[in-house]
Amino acid sequence: MTDSASGADWVNPLRDERDKRVPHIAGPCSVVIFGVTGDLATKKLMPAIYDLGNRGLLPPGFALIGFARRDWEHEDFAAIVLEAVKKHARTPFRQEVWDRLSEGIRFVQGTFEDDAGFENLATTLATLDEERGTGGNHAFYLSIPPGAFPVVLEQLSKSGLAKPADGQWRRVVIEKPFGHDLASAKELNKVVNRVFPEHTVFRIDHYLGKETVQNILALRFANQLFDPIWNAHYVDHVQITMAEDIGLGGRGGYYDGIGAARDVIQNHLLQLLAFTAMEEPISFNPAELQTEKIKVLSATKVVEPLDETTARGQYAAGWQGSEPVVGLLQEEGFSKESTTETYAAITLEVDTRRWAGVPFYLRTGKRLGRRVTEIAVVFKRAPHLPFDQTMTEELGQNALVIRVQPDEGVTLRFGSKVPGSGMEVRDVNMDFSYGEAFTESSPEAYERLILDVLLGVPSLFPVNAEVELSWRILDPVLEHWAAGGSPEQYESGGWGPDSATEMLARTGREWRRP
Structure with missing residues (x-):
């Protein structure tokens, strides 16, 4: 003992x-x-x-x-x-x-x-x-x-x-939420630390308790297979998505004035970015993990101009599956003039030697096509020198997709020859599923996090510096949106506003359809 x-x-x-x-x-x-x-x-x-x-x-x-x-x-x-x-x-x-x-x-x-x-x-x-x-x-x-x-x-x-x-x-x-912006987060941290020293404060982000999020560390650092290509020489871009197929229901009063960026990007998605982009820690000691995450967030900033590298929207009436649904402004508790977004997408860059020039696209939204959270590392196209265009016209970019929810696992997408006498290459998937590979079901995130609190192990909990750095990254976007204009309407059951599609199209890229 x-x-x-x-x-x-x-x-x-x-x-x-x-x-x-x-x-x-x-x-x-x-x-x-x-x-x-x-x-x-x-x-x-x-x-x-x-x-x-x-x-x-x-x-x-x-x-x-x-x-x-x-x-x-x-x-x-x-x-x-x-x-x-x-x-x-x-x-x-x-x-x-x-x-x-x-x-x-x-x-x-x-x-x-x-x-x-x-x-x-x-x-x-x-x-x-x-x-x-x-x-x-x-x-x-x-x-x-x-x-x-x-x-x-x-x-x-x-x-x-x-x-x-x-x-x-x-x-x-x-x-969460840990504040409303950088100034309020700093004030909240002061209030908390006046009573509890920082090492006794545990800020819950339940996404960090999910098995697949922790598996990012195993995938990256326990396998020699991925480390040599986990950098700007081979990676074209990274997409981090948290999509929900539900609306606000009875949460209108809470959500109005907060919005998708504050509710999800500031905490969940920026933490997923940190795990994806961080350098290998010396050990899995909590202090070492936090040090590497802080380094990544310190080097992360939003790409400008914000009119072209960000997008926001509000869901309008439409169909969710076979059910007709109302739009945000018809939800109980919402003002007809509300500019609170239910969809947010931003473009970030991590200014380190490993990631220089690689855009990180973060998006989240409600009333989208399906419920899914994933990290997609999309690789650069091969030169295809031995192939003519017809041989590879159905071939996309290689991608490693880490599925956080609902069907936790990892998918590797690559090109394979189609059976037959001709040479035709098409995308195929190699799939790992937690549910099929392991007989024991994964514990709920709150099980792991509550146990870590009782053990005094803060590895999966953001510290002061992480919270404040996340707000420093997001604040310019929120200030830009607050300066004018309204969120674009998008149809429920789709994949967000046209401005989000255009955001990637400007660089010749497109969002994944999970």
Whole structure:
């Protein structure tokens, strides 16, 4: 057993320390969730905690505490957790696992401005330290709107909950968005770091917990096959796409004024770019990984002129599958004059020796043709000297496509001869699928991320510098869009506005149709 203050890395005694394949088990600890009545808590957090328990990765005395204004007893909250687990857990329900977990479930009633509520929370955690052996190690999960962060952080500080005793740890987990622009992100970081030192702050980007995102590192650095061609000599461009086939539904009030660029590009897509473009780290130590990502983001900037290298749009009425759907401006909670974009595309360049001259195209949108997230590394065309044009007219560019969701895997597209007496070359795909290659299903992103919080492993969490650098990259685009004009309308069920197509066509390229 290692010192809990240095990571709470309580390890299975049967585990060989040299065998990195065996997962670590969290040491004595608890998780306090603020915002337990929200969708994130019920659909993701509570089920993920149960799944960790089901996999044997939580300590025997683990405790889960909910904090909300509801007039609930401990049993009422346990019933809410049980319902969430049965509806949304990834692993099968086992009564013995639930019985063990439910023994440590507590509820504290209070509002964020309520001193008494936080005093009660402090008393509850102290009691759990004695009764459950949680050891004074507590993670506070802020599943709440960013506007509520300052008051909750102040209350945690005032009540003494943010400051651990010797040999203990306290950590805070923050959901995106991390600010609205660079200035607000810096202010938010100051507010957080006044209460929690940076090494105890975990900013959740659930995309970084996905198995395929982590597989980028294995694909690039465990295989000699790809490294020699992962550079500007061979790569023509990179496309990073996150497409959704749904609209806003009931999220209009939240989304208006935020938009696709702030919601997705600033965090998810720029993090995917960093993993794709980073240099090989010295090790997978969290500090080394973060150093390489910071280097990439420091060298990344938007390509100008922004009128030609960016595009934005709003979905209009159309068809999603066989269903007619309304446009954004007809959605409940949206102003008819809203200029909030539901589609955003930008062109970036990474000013390093490896990537000089290679454009990175990032796009995201709602009500597009299908739900997909992928990274496509598109290679330069071969000279085709032995072939005449008719032999290769159906041949596109070679591409390595990393599929993040929904069907996680990797596809390699290359040219192959068509069977027959003539010489004709056509694109074919070589496909690797996680679902077919491995019998064990991938854990949900929140399982991996919550376990890393409890272990004190920050590899997959953006630090201050990454957040601020991401806003530095995106801010010029947002300021340009805010200066005038409205987003272009695009038909629901398609692949975005015409301006996005023209954005690539100017350089002789085109978007992939996943």
